[in-house]
Amino acid sequence: MEISPEIHNKLVQIVGSSYVFLDQETRNHYGHDETEDYVFPPHVVVKPANAFEISEIMKLANEYKIPVTPIGGRTGLSGGALSIHKGIGLSTERLNKILEIDERNLQVTTEPAVITQVLREAVAEKNLFYPPDPSSQGSCWIGGNVAENAGGARAVKYGVTKDYVLNLEVVLPSGEIIWTGANTLKNSTGYNLTQLMVGSEGTLGIITKIVMKLLPKNSNNVLMLVPFYKANEACEAVSAIFRAGIIPSALEFMERDAIDWTLQFVEGLNVQVPDAIQAHLLIEVDGNYPDILFQEAEKIMNVVEQFQIDEVLFADTEDQKNALWKMRRSVAEAVKANSIYKEEDTVVPRYELPKLLTGIKQIGNKYGFKSVCYGHAGDGNLHVNIIKGDMTDENWNTEVTKGIREIFELTVSLKGTLSGEHGIGFVQKNYMDIAFSKVQLQLMKGIKSIFDPNGILNPGKIFPDS
Amino acid sequence: MEISPEIHNKLVQIVGSSYVFLDQETRNHYGHDETEDYVFPPHVVVKPANAFEISEIMKLANEYKIPVTPIGGRTGLSGGALSIHKGIGLSTERLNKILEIDERNLQVTTEPAVITQVLREAVAEKNLFYPPDPSSQGSCWIGGNVAENAGGARAVKYGVTKDYVLNLEVVLPSGEIIWTGANTLKNSTGYNLTQLMVGSEGTLGIITKIVMKLLPKNSNNVLMLVPFYKANEACEAVSAIFRAGIIPSALEFMERDAIDWTLQFVEGLNVQVPDAIQAHLLIEVDGNYPDILFQEAEKIMNVVEQFQIDEVLFADTEDQKNALWKMRRSVAEAVKANSIYKEEDTVVPRYELPKLLTGIKQIGNKYGFKSVCYGHAGDGNLHVNIIKGDMTDENWNTEVTKGIREIFELTVSLKGTLSGEHGIGFVQKNYMDIAFSKVQLQLMKGIKSIFDPNGILNPGKIFPDS
Numbered sequence: 001m002e003i004s005p006e007i008h009n010k011l012v013q014i015v016g017s018s019y020v021f022l023d024q025e026t027r028n029h030y031g032h033d034e035t036e037d038y039v040f041p042p043h044v045v046v047k048p049a050n051a052f053e054i055s056e057i058m059k060l061a062n063e064y065k066i067p068v069t070p071i072g073g074r075t076g077l078s079g080g081a082l083s084i085h086k087g088i089g090l091s092t093e094r095l096n097k098i099l100e101i102d103e104r105n106l107q108v109t110t111e112p113a114v115i116t117q118v119l120r121e122a123v124a125e126k127n128l129f130y131p132p133d134p135s136s137q138g139s140c141w142i143g144g145n146v147a148e149n150a151g152g153a154r155a156v157k158y159g160v161t162k163d164y165v166l167n168l169e170v171v172l173p174s175g176e177i178i179w180t181g182a183n184t185l186k187n188s189t190g191y192n193l194t195q196l197m198v199g200s201e202g203t204l205g206i207i208t209k210i211v212m213k214l215l216p217k218n219s220n221n222v223l224m225l226v227p228f229y230k231a232n233e234a235c236e237a238v239s240a241i242f243r244a245g246i247i248p249s250a251l252e253f254m255e256r257d258a259i260d261w262t263l264q265f266v267e268g269l270n271v272q273v274p275d276a277i278q279a280h281l282l283i284e285v286d287g288n289y290p291d292i293l294f295q296e297a298e299k300i301m302n303v304v305e306q307f308q309i310d311e312v313l314f315a316d317t318e319d320q321k322n323a324l325w326k327m328r329r330s331v332a333e334a335v336k337a338n339s340i341y342k343e344e345d346t347v348v349p350r351y352e353l354p355k356l357l358t359g360i361k362q363i364g365n366k367y368g369f370k371s372v373c374y375g376h377a378g379d380g381n382l383h384v385n386i387i388k389g390d391m392t393d394e395n396w397n398t399e400v401t402k403g404i405r406e407i408f409e410l411t412v413s414l415k416g417t418l419s420g421e422h423g424i425g426f427v428q429k430n431y432m433d434i435a436f437s438k439v440q441l442q443l444m445k446g447i448k449s450i451f452d453p454n455g456i457l458n459p460g461k462i463f464p465d466s
Numbered sequence: 467m468e469i470s471p472e473i474h475n476k477l478v479q480i481v482g483s484s485y486v487f488l489d490q491e492t493r494n495h496y497g498h499d500e501t502e503d504y505v506f507p508p509h510v511v512v513k514p515a516n517a518f519e520i521s522e523i524m525k526l527a528n529e530y531k532i533p534v535t536p537i538g539g540r541t542g543l544s545g546g547a548l549s550i551h552k553g554i555g556l557s558t559e560r561l562n563k564i565l566e567i568d569e570r571n572l573q574v575t576t577e578p579a580v581i582t583q584v585l586r587e588a589v590a591e592k593n594l595f596y597p598p599d600p601s602s603q604g605s606c607w608i609g610g611n612v613a614e615n616a617g618g619a620r621a622v623k624y625g626v627t628k629d630y631v632l633n634l635e636v637v638l639p640s641g642e643i644i645w646t647g648a649n650t651l652k653n654s655t656g657y658n659l660t661q662l663m664v665g666s667e668g669t670l671g672i673i674t675k676i677v678m679k680l681l682p683k684n685s686n687n688v689l690m691l692v693p694f695y696k697a698n699e700a701c702e703a704v705s706a707i708f709r710a711g712i713i714p715s716a717l718e719f720m721e722r723d724a725i726d727w728t729l730q731f732v733e734g735l736n737v738q739v740p741d742a743i744q745a746h747l748l749i750e751v752d753g754n755y756p757d758i759l760f761q762e763a764e765k766i767m768n769v770v771e772q773f774q775i776d777e778v779l780f781a782d783t784e785d786q787k788n789a790l791w792k793m794r795r796s797v798a799e800a801v802k803a804n805s806i807y808k809e810e811d812t813v814v815p816r817y818e819l820p821k822l823l824t825g826i827k828q829i830g831n832k833y834g835f836k837s838v839c840y841g842h843a844g845d846g847n848l849h850v851n852i853i854k855g856d857m858t859d860e861n862w863n864t865e866v867t868k869g870i871r872e873i874f875e876l877t878v879s880l881k882g883t884l885s886g887e888h889g890i891g892f893v894q895k896n897y898m899d900i901a902f903s904k905v906q907l908q909l910m911k912g913i914k915s916i917f918d919p920n921g922i923l924n925p926g927k928i929f930p931d932s
Contacts, residue, residue: 182883195661417648450912
């Protein structure tokens with residue numbers, strides 16, 4: 001069903017004619033995110049100004065059973081913002097203000113369409129610290145981070161988005177506006193609607209305000225890049241570091257190809273990689289006391305030297321640190337520039353990483369695909385980029401699907417799961433049966449039906465088609 | 467409805483005759499916890515051996531619509547384990563094993579009926595750290611901690627129970643046995659059933675296995691007791707400490723009476739309190755590096771010296787530390803020994819503590835009751851013990867109820883809520899309308915009905931009567 005003139009008029013009445021778009025260009029623009037090469041344009045794009053307008057839109061959509069897809073920064077990797085069932089594409093872009101940085105309580109209240117890095121820098125100016133830092137922090141929005149429960153490099157020490165969200169203002173599919181909890185660090189008052197909303201990928205409500213806790217900013221860090229001759233040993237070193245009693249503030253893994261492609265893609269990164277190196281760990285420790293950080297770096301050296309490594313690079317200047325982080329954060333883009341690819345977001349208990357990596361390569365061999373692996377190894381969170389290269393479309397659609405299924409079966413057998421931080425969205429939903437039984441999926445569908453009895457909010461996501 | 471011979475026989479078939487109890491003494495014993503002086507005995511007490519037996523019991527209960535109340539360590543303060551609607555009292559006491567301490571992944575898998583302190587000591591032997599430490603840690607069970615989302619003194623730095631739970635095996639009211647998630651540090655795979663279960667007070671399922679993350683154990687701490695001439699200034703100092711960039715590992719507040727009563731109740735505590743002191747803060751910093759801890763303690767001294775304080779006591783020995791912690795942990799028992807009381811578990815953003823404390827005293831004056839306040843001030847979590855003393859039963863039941871309602875209205879107006887760590891259970895449920903609108907309560911009831919369509923699991927809890 002296209003949007004009728006009647007519905008169009010009603011949308012114009014709610015948000016004003018400047019904020020309703022029917023043209024193909026705008027619809028296409030809002031019909032894609034960073035997920036592969038998918039484009040699913042909505043019938044109409046609307047840009048409400050606030051929760052009240054969103055509420056009116058939801059009431060209208062409910063009355064006429066029109067699908068509504070909440071659209072944020074469109075940097076997602078699981079297709080959560082794609083208007084699979086067309087209908088209304090609801091961009092939250094006008095809800096883009098940091099409402100209050102509360103220094104007395106170490107909290108921030110923000111609207112969803114604030115770029116994560118902008119938020120991090122705004123609180124840093126007040127000597128406060130918002131730790132979650134997805135690789136896309138320069139473009140992703142905090143609302144999307146909450147919707148997908150985004151992680152990032154610092155999650156290994158500081159936790160993911162969910163660990164900072166205290167309270168949410170949400171427009172329910174019915175149009176009702178609620179707060180999910182309270183602005184408190186502890187809360188044992190009824191069911192945890194806040195944590196149910198975090199990571200629900202825009203299927204239970206539209207987030208319009210976010211209250212998050214902050215930490216005092218710490219002032220120092222040490223960053224080191226450790227080259228390993230064997231990729232598996234890099235993975236083994238990960239849990240060895242924790243077992244030595246150290247909690248790094250970042251512990252990132254990059255396969256050889258990830259680095260090579262990135263060095264070609266990003267200009268001016270002055271990193272030399274000897275031929276025989278198979279993988280790197282990028283390791284950071286942070287805190288307020290430089291002496292202690294050097295002691296911890298030394299402990300880490302003692303651990304990694306038990307493996308076959310080349311010379312460790314310590315980033316001595318801010319420029320060097322920025323270059324190493326830019327390298328790490330550019331891997332996904334570099335791979336994307338190189339080939340069509342599918343990105344899986346596997347996660348396992350961290351000791352199982354070597355088994356996971358070995359298994360992924362074996363599965364790739366079996367089904368004829370190459371993969372580039374990297375990610376937040378300290379969390380057991382390995383991004384698997386499956387490269388199309390010169391594979392035929394047929395094999396890309398059949399063999400790779402079988403291979404991905406086997407990869408996920410492997411992660412689940414290792415007590416892991418499908419997604420660590422990207423969400424299930426559109427592209428992973430038909431693998432959900434691997435992680436969950438019918439009973440579990442029925443519970444989740446039941447919860448969805450309580451929030452959204454007409455199934456109008458972000459349909460076609462999370463739940464398998466059959 | 468009493469338990470019929472037919473049901474009794476079926477229960478005996480499931481768990482064996484040694485584990486089904488109809489005698490009044492056993493039923494009374496399992497009919498109370500630490501909540502005021504309430505006793506609600508079930509019709510029958512059963513002690514299943516494992517999840518499979520619990521599953522069979524739930525199927526039977528569902529078929530015959532018999533209420534089932536899960537019973538843990540019975541140390542709860544909100545009446546969650548009371549068999550309000552009689553029926554089956556299901557004690558999990560035989561599920562009492564720590565199943566695996568996984569040193570490679572820094573995780574522990576445990577059954578619910580393990581005493582929290584036993585669990586903490588077991589992992590400490592492997593040099594690992596399970597931070598949550600409710601004051602009742604010597605007697606409460608980890609399963610109950612998960613059910614109520616228990617906190618404790620260390621939550622201020624390390625978070626509460628929910629921050630450690632990765633995955634739960636749960637018997638649903640239907641008898642189905644599920645895992646709620648995966649054994650991973652990050653998880654963006656479907657709705658967060660794990661966090662929905664944590665803090666749901668035994669109303670959504672019966673927890674039979676718990677997978678929790680652990681930290682490396684740290685080796686040192688500094689503990690100091692700071693006497694304040696004004697209780698409000700003690701509260702003000704709390705947020706000032708955080709604003710100075712310090713995250714203490716404990717920051718506890720005790721009103722004068724709390725200390726006096728405890729010193730009378732617990733023998734051998736060698737603490738002298740000058741007459742004019744109105745309150746104390748008990749402050750701990752922890753870490754691996756003693757020099758750093760002394761620096762941090764000095765920073766804290768700089769903050770607290772801006773207020774009117776008496777001489778600060780530094781605990782020099784383990785014995786002194788244990789004595790101070792024993793004093794703090796014994797407050798609730800000391801108050802209980804002194805008078806019948808009601809304990810409220812208010813929580814607000816920490817900067818609002820002075821307003822909360824002042825407001826509580828004003829409300830007490832208005833309705834004619836005395837209160838003793840203490841708690842986890844670093845989290846904004848203030849326990850309010852309302853003392854019956856020589857109040858008439860009539861005033862105890864009418865005036866105090868009105869006063870509690872005003873206290874909760876105050877907490878909510880300060881962006882706080884009803885319970886920080888004790889749960890709502892039986893005794894707070896009729897105040898839920900203060901924290902939640904009908905819309906929010908309907909969502910929660912809807913979730914309950916998805917898990918428990920017949921409403922047989924722990925009925926009479928969380929949701930208001932009307």
